[in-house]
Amino acid sequence: MRNLVTGASGFLGSHLVEGLLAAGEDVTALVRRSSDRSHLDRLGVDVVEADLLDRGALVKRVAGFDRVFHCAAMVKDWGTWSEFRAANVTSVQNLLEASAAAGVGLFVHVSSTDVYGHPDRVVDESAPLRRRGFLYGDTKIEAEELLWQFIDRHDLPTVVVRPASLYGPRSKTFVDDALKLLREGTPMIPANRSAGLTEVSNAVDAILLLASDKRSVGRAFNITDDSPVSWQTYFERLAEIAGLPRPRFVPIPRRAAYTAAWAIEAAYRGLRLTSSPPLTRLAVDILTTEQGFSSERLRSEFGYRPRIDFEEGMRRLREELRGRPSPDSPTR
Template sequence: MQVFVTGGTGFIGAHLVRLLLQEGYTVKALVRPSSNLQNLQGLEVEIVKGDLNDGDLAEKMQGCQYLFHVAAHYSLWQTDQELLYRHNVQGTRNVLAAAQQAGIERTVYTSSVAAIGVGESGKVVDETHQSPLEKLVGHYKKSKFLAEQVAMQAASTGQEIVVVNPSSPIGPLDIKPTPTGDIILRFLRQQMPFYMDTGLNFIDVRDVAKGHLLALTQGKSGDRYILAHQNLTLKQLLEQLAQITGLKAPQKAVPAWLPLTAAWIDEKILAPFGKSPSVPLDGVRMAQQPMYYDASKAVRELGLPQSSLTTALKDAVDWFVSKGYVKQF
C-alpha cells in the first residue's frame, strides 16, 4: 500500500515515516523546497516537492491509498497569525479536497490537544471536552481548532477521516526542536534558574507514531483520539531530567506576572524596534493553565501504547548530545 505523508520531515512525521516503512508501506512525502531533509536521510521515501496550498496536490497523491496529514505551522508569535491560518486551516482544506479528488481511501489528520482546550483549574479532560474558540489562547490553538473543524466537516459528508490529537511528544529526532524539546535543551544547558508552576501531558513520540497507524487501521471516521500518556507538573518533569542526567533541577517557581511582563515588553515594545523576542506572550499565557488530558479512549479503542516516559527522556537527552545541540555534561 502506498501512503502520502505531509510533515514527514518534522518530529512526529519522521517517526511515522519510519514506522510505515517498517510495516511494509511505500511512502511518498510532501516536503517544501526549503525543508530540512535531515530526518528523511537514508530512508526509501519518494520525495515530492510542494506546499499544502498547491493546486496540483491531487496529481501528487495519485496512486496512494492513504493519507497522513501531519504538517502544520507551529508558532506562538502573534506576528505569525496570517501564516498559521494559511497553513493550518486553508492548507488542511486544500489537502483534504485533493485527497478526495485523488481517490484516497482513508485519511488520518493530525490535530492537537491544543484544539481541545483545557479543563478549569487543571481538570483532566478527554475527547468530549471542547473549550470555546474565544477561550483558546493564541492563534496557534485557534488555527488548530478551526483546521480540525474542517476535517470533521469533511468527515460528516462521507470522506473517511480519523482525527488524532497528540499531547507533548518526547524522544529523538526533535530537530527544530519542539517546545517540549526546548524545555529539555534549556535544562541541559542549565538555562532554567526558575520554573513556572504549570503542567502538561507527555508521551513518547514513537507511541504517537504508532497511534497514527492504529488510527488508520482501527479508528472510526469522524472521531477524534487523544494520543497522550502521563500528566506531570513541569517541576516533576524537571526532577525526572535531574535524575537521568545528574544535573540540578531548578528549585524555585517564578510568579506568573514576571514572565508575562517580560514577554509583553519583549513582543509588544522591543520587537517592533528590531529586537528578536525571546519569550512568546501567548506561550506564557498558555502556561498559566495546566494542560492535562486522558487518553483512555485511544488506549481502549486503538490499543495506543503507554511506553515509559523515562526511556523517552533518556533517548531525547542522548540524541541532543549526540547531535551537538548541547555539550556532554
C-alpha cells in the first residue's frame, strides 16, 4: 500500500513515517522546500516537495497513493489569523480536493483535542466543538467543519484523529520549548490537573490501527494515554532527566494568570511584535484546565491500549536528550 505523509519533517509526521516503515509500508514524505529533511534522509524514505497552498501541484503529488496522512499544521500559541488559516484550513481544503480528484483510498486528518475549547472536564467525541478565540484551536475547528461538509459531497473515505498533548523525542512544543523555560529558570504556574499526555509512538500506533480498519471511516477519535500525570509532574521529571534545577512554581490564581496573559497579548499586538509572548491565554488554559480527554471509543471498539507508559516515555526522552549536543556547546 502506498502512503503519503504531509508534515513528514515535523514531530508527529516524522514518527508516523517511522511507524509506517516499521510496518513494511511504502512511504513517501511530502515536505516544503524549506523543511529540514535530514532525519528523513537518514531513514532513506522517498521525499517530494510541495506547497500545500498550491492546489494544482498537489493533484500531481497525491496521484497514485492509496492513503494520505495529513499531519502538516501550524501548531503554535501565537501568530496571525492569515498564517493560521493558510496552514490549518486552506491547506486542508486543497489536499481534500486533490485527494478526491486522485481517487485516494483513505484520507487521515490529524486534528486536535483543542477543538473542544478546553472545557475543563473529561469529554469524549460527542462533545461540541467550541471556539475560544485561540487561532490554533479555532482554525482546527474550521478545518474539521470544512472536512465533514466535503466528505458529505464527495466519495473520499476519511478518518479524523484528535491527539491530546503529544510529547516524546523531537518534540518542540512540550520538550524543546519547555526545556528553554526550565534552563532560564522561568517561574511556572502550578498545574495539577491531568495534562492529557500522549507519547508520540502511542499516537502513531493508534493512527495506524484506525487507518487499517474500515469501521473508522467517517468518524473522529480522541487519542490519549489516559494518564493522570499533571503538567507539574511532567515539568519536574523533564528537568530531572535533563539535569536541570527543579522548576519553580509560583502560586497564582488562574483568573489572574489569564488576565495577565490577555494584557501581554494586547501589548504585543499593539506593538506589532511577531515573537511569541512570554505568556498567552492558550498556555494558561492548557496548564490550568483538565486535559484528560476520553479515548474510550478507541479502546472499546478497536481494542487500543497504549504500549508506552509515562515512565517508559520519559526514559526514551532521556535517551534522546543524552544524544543531543549541549546547548552551551560552541557551534561551527
